[in-house]
Amino acid sequence: SLSLCLSLSVSVVKASDGSVVSTFDLPKTSLLSLSPLSSVLVTWQPYSKTQDSPQGEANLQLWDLQSGQLIKALYQKKVDSWCPSWSDDEKISVRSVNNELHFYENNDFNSIANKLHMQKVSDFVLSPGAQPSKVVVYVPGSKGAPSFVRLYQYPVLGGPTAALANKSFFKADRVTMQWNKRASAVLVTASTEVDKTGASYYGEQTLHYLAVNGETALVQLQKSGPIYDVAWSPNSAEFCVVYGFMPAKATVFNLKCDPVFDFGTGPRNAAYYSPQGHILVLAGFGNLRGQMEVWDVKKYKQVSKPQAPDATHFSWCPDGEHVVTATCSPRLRVSNGFKVWHYTGSVLHKWDVAAGSELWEVRWQPFPDGSFPERPVKYQAAPSELGTTQAPPTQAYRPPALRHLPATPSAKLHEEEPPQNMRPGASGEKSLSKSALKNQKKREAKKAAKQEAKPESPSEPAPVSNSQSEPSSGDPETDKKMKNLKKKLKAIEELKEQQAAGKVLDCKPRPLRSVLQSQLSKLSQLPPFLYLDMLNARLIGA
Structure with missing residues (x-):
């Protein structure tokens, strides 16, 4: 079903043939949503008081989608967390009321099945998947007390030992909580509005981990700076974090919060796993040039490096073979349109809106999980009449008067870090840490310089190696003697x-x-x- 909010009414139509299912006389509706199984329609109007109703009218309505009957009208003054949350099977729904979470069962909103009372509770997220449902709640800190996140399993919500996991931390004006697909762990990104150290204009972010088995951890990031994106793998066994001052780093962590693979640095601020979890796209959209890096996450090998300038939207097709990038209004009001890509970098379809028109949103047709099996990753570009848009190699600017002269190496503004495998026992240069790689390169360069400066002589005696350090007295004259x-x-x-x-x-x-x-x-x-x-x-x- 598809719900539409018009200027005078709200209509629900079937996406298959466009026939109208229900129409509601709600001219002031600003927000609407459907429950996961499309059983309930939720509408919200701005709260207001009149002379006829000094207490105000109930501005949150729950409608039965098939019959069109009103299930329940509730008061919801704030737009934050205005919509109730449902479990995937709609057996449990929950909404925040003052300092409590009210739980309802089987879409019966006339009676509260359970309550979770917690002072100043600010946000919550229900777990995905089947029963038993779990809920993670966030309470901001005040008067020197830390903020904390707690994880509960429904219906055990009361008592000091009811929480499955508890994590407290400072420096958190707001949080973003993300469940993995199996509902076994949660990632919490805590953010502050202002970075008191002055290092970042956009505040400060930290990443925390909570599991249903009670384990908690602070995810240690190897580069200072903001956290741009956090993405769970569909296999629920690892997650990717894009972080650090530009050029940003991207690292995959396991459930022990240990780094598995480091993609090095690059112009990126987002990460997107394919629905099957076998491909990862690292992209730089927004104020970046739209460069995408497509990686095979089983072999940790790069597949392609296409570029989609001015893209404001990216999403995977449910088949795990294609992606769509789009330039939409109001983010950008010019050059609106979309492109359909194969993950190997080929542009398969391109559509631009007519002059004077705008593109607002692009979405793939949804399919149930498991509709498309995982296919082997290909490294050769798929055939296409539109070709590919691989990112050209970047070069330093040279004035016109110097372009006829041979190029000379120039200093780099940022030191680029190569990808490296962080798994224990990984062989080769990729298993070395950042400092070890840097020291190894310095030693090799120093050795090469010595060999070039010193002429070869067969009669010259071989240098005597001594593993002991040179003794020093601290006095230059004594050392010279x-x-x-x-x-x-x-x-x-x-x-x-x-x-x-x-x-x-x-x-x-x-x-x-x-x-x-x-x-x-x-x-x-x-x-x-x-x-x-x-x-x-x-x-x-x-």
Whole structure:
């Protein structure tokens, strides 16, 4: 069914043939919604008082969709959380009234089946899926007390041990709570209006995890900055977070809140899993250029990198093979239209609105879960007459007077981080951390520079490796003397080797004993700990 709010009435029509199911005389209706199984129509008008009704009229109506009869009229002054929430099977519904949550069963709104009383409860979310239903509630902090989120299973709502999980935290002016598909865990994004450290104009965000088994955790993010998007995988076993100052990072975490795969940095602010959960799209819409990264999340291999500039909407087709991007009003009032893509980057269909018209919304036809099985991921672009729109490689701006000259490497504004596998036991460079990768690159560059600067000589003796650190006294003069003595000791060793090999020396050397005594007398002038360290080094080398 499809409900329409017109200027004088509200009509419900069948989406299949357009026939009218019911019509309601509600000229002031501002908001409306349907229950999950389309059994109940909910309408809301702005609350107002008149001389005839100083207490105001009930502005929230619940209608039986088939008969058109009014089920219940209720008072709902605030537009926040105006609509009741239903479980997927409509056996339970709940609405917030002052400091209580009122629960109803089987769409019987004439009697309250259960209540959850909690002071200053601000928000709640019912779990998806079958019974038993669960509800997660949020209470903001006040007067130095922390905010907290609690998780309950219906109908056990009272008592100190009724909550399945409890997580308290500071820095939370508002929260967003997201259940996974199996209703086994909740992700809570807590946000503040102002970042008191001054690091971000958009406030500060933190991510918290609660599970029905009582486990809670703070998700540790590896880059400071805002949290742009949080998306659960349809398999309910992992989730993706896009976060950090631009270029933003994207990381997949498991249910222990340990990182599984890091996609590196890039121009992105959203994450979209396919309905089957086998493909993940990281995208940068809004004030970004619309770049999309399509990843195979089983192999963690990139499939394509298309670009959809000025896109304001993205959604997956239920088949998990196609996506749609659209430019809609009022977000953008020019170049309205939509494109249908294959996930390999091919544009299969394009439609632009006529001049003077606007596109408001684009949606796929819904299908029940399981209607489309998962298919193997393809890496070759699907054939299309419209071609592909792969993002071109970005290059630094060069003035016209310098474009005929060979390009020179320039400093980068942001240091790009490559993708890396965070799973335990992952082999190769991808298993290294960010700091380890950076140190490894520095060592390789330093080694390459030394090899280029030093000419190859077969007669040159091989360098002697020493795993011990160089002793230091903290005094530059003493360190210089120590370095010179080490050179002389090394020269003595070379002379001994040449003499033992039968080589005739050009000059008659002093007796070895006298040379050693002279050097030892100089060593005795050094601080005791340096003298011992050098003596130990010589004994170990011998």
